Amino acid sequence: MTIDSNNPIYTISNAAKLLDISVHTLRMYEREGLLIPFRKNSNQRLYSDKDLERVKCIKKTINEDKINIEGIRRVLALIPCWSIIKCSSEDKKNCEFFSSYNKPCWMLNHKNNTCQDKDCRDCEVYQSFGNCASIKEKLKTLLI
DNA sequence: CTTCTTACA
DNA sequence: TGTAAGAA
Numbered sequence: 001m002t003i004d005s006n007n008p009i010y011t012i013s014n015a016a017k018l019l020d021i022s023v024h025t026l027r028m029y030e031r032e033g034l035l036i037p038f039r040k041n042s043n044q045r046l047y048s049d050k051d052l053e054r055v056k057c058i059k060k061t062i063n064e065d066k067i068n069i070e071g072i073r074r075v076l077a078l079i080p081c082w083s084i085i086k087c088s089s090e091d092k093k094n095c096e097f098f099s100s101y102n103k104p105c106w107m108l109n110h111k112n113n114t115c116q117d118k119d120c121r122d123c124e125v126y127q128s129f130g131n132c133a134s135i136k137e138k139l140k141t142l143l144i
Numbered sequence: 145c146t147t148c149t150t151a152c153a
Numbered sequence: 154t155g156t157a158a159g160a161a
Contacts, residue, residue: 011146011147012146012147012148013146013147022154022155023147024154024155024156025154027148027149028154042147042148042161043147043148043161044146044147044148045147045148
């Protein structure tokens with residue numbers, strides 16, 4: 001983890017074992033827009049240590065804070081991505097995100113805007129809201 | 145043998 | 154959340 005926590009090295013079965021959840025649940029979190037695992041050319045999912053931390057945060061939020069997947073997704077849908085990546089007004093006009101309030105930006109189409117060639121998994125927006133500890137800090141920097 | 149997608153008595 | 158089918 002100290003070398004490169006972004007290295008996708010865990011298969012879905014290994015990740016599930018480490019997290020003590022089922023592979024089915026991991027796929028569901030993905031389908032619900034809570035995380036974006038790395039994909040090999042063979043379409044197989046791979047998870048990094050950072051991904052594991054992200055899922056731990058999700059588990060904690062669901063089990064301890066009693067917020068369901070839908071609730072988490074709606075919070076993520078409020079991230080001011082345009083401010084983080086500094087969209088132009090043209091980008092905003094072409095972005096589907098501005099007509100949606102229940103999906104995180106990384107679940108939407110990015111055609112015709114500055115995000116179209118980006119991999120959301122590598123995006124600062126997705127990364128910054130990856131675990132419970134960093135979210136509040138990130139929001140502080142946006143409000144200053 | 146593992147993983148992928150899709151579906152559901 | 155679990156399990157199953159058929160494909161890769």
